[in-house]
Amino acid sequence: xxxxxxxxxxxxxxxxxxxxxxxxxxxxxxxxxxxxxxxxxxxxxxxxxxxxxxxxxxxxxxxxxxxxxxxxxxxxxxxxxxxxxxxxxxxxxxxxxxxxxxxxxxxxxxxxxxxxxxxxxxxxxxxxxxxxxxxxxxxxxxxxxxxxxxxxxxxxxxxx
Ligand code: DLZ
Numbered sequence: 203x204x205x206x207x208x209x210x211x212x213x214x215x216x217x218x219x220x221x222x223x224x225x226x227x228x229x230x231x232x233x234x235x236x237x238x239x240x241x242x243x244x245x246x247x248x249x250x251x252x253x254x255x256x257x258x259x260x261x262x263x264x265x266x267x268x269x270x271x272x273x274x275x276x277x278x279x280x281x282x283x284x285x286x287x288x289x290x291x292x293x294x295x296x297x298x299x300x301x302x303x304x305x306x307x308x309x310x311x312x313x314x315x316x317x318x319x320x321x322x323x324x325x326x327x328x329x330x331x332x333x334x335x336x337x338x339x340x341x342x343x344x345x346x347x348x349x350x351x352x353x354x355x356x357x358x359x360x361x362x
Contacts, residue, residue, distance in 0.1 A: 211244075211343025218351055219358035221254035224283040226353055228259065229273035233266040234290035234331070240338040241288045241324055244346030245353075252354055267291050267325055268302050271309030278319040283357035286349045289325040290334050303327045320356035324349035 226249055230242050242261065249259055260282070264273040267289030277285045287310060293299045306325055313321050324345050328334040336342045 211345070211347040213348070213351055215252070218252050219354050221249055221252045221354050221357070224254055224354065224357045225258045225260070226254055226284050226286065226350075226357070227262065227277035227280065227282040228286045228288060229262045229264060229270055229277055231264055231267045231270055231287075231289035231325075234292060234334065237290035237326065237331075237334045237338045238288050241290070241326070241344065241346035241349070244339060244344035245286055245288065245324070245350040246346075248347045248350035249354070252350075254354075266302075267306050270306055270325065271313070274310060274313050274321045275317075278313060278317050278321070282319060283360060284320045284322060284353040286322045286324055286346075286353050288346065288349070290338070291325060291327050292331060292334060293329045299327075318360070320353070320360055322349045322352045322356065 228242060228245055230238050262273050262277055264270055270287040270289050274285050274287050291299055291302050310321050310323050326334050326337055337345050
């Protein structure tokens, strides 16, 4: 039976394509930086683990999750094999949360539809900082690891 505390970042490394020839760009939001830094570290460590050299990983910083859309569009224009966007939106007292989450999800979806470089969505949308911590290196794993695996899979798919 599934439990609320299961670790979601375990995967079969044998099913992940080798990334030695891939260039991966990561766009990172500075809002809730404790969370996004940890997600980014998880992603980079995983890319390295699967053969992507340091000089083929480029990190772009943007102020907040809303800016991930423009950052990803810019990253796509450099023609990497895949782009990962990393953000953490945490519910506050206003409806800002809904607008940002919806805009980012739609914006990133549009970039995937309209351009030929896959963009991986690693934006946590949580009710509290504790929930975000649990998914950025805590009890629910690190979504940055999962994003890196998805990026390698999509980069390989794109090359077919
Ligand atoms: C303004 C704002 C708020 C209230 N909350 C967050 C958040 O939880 N996570 C996040 O990544 N960004 C937040 N922002 C900033 C917006 O994403 C954006 O940077 C600003 O509205 C400027 O366009």
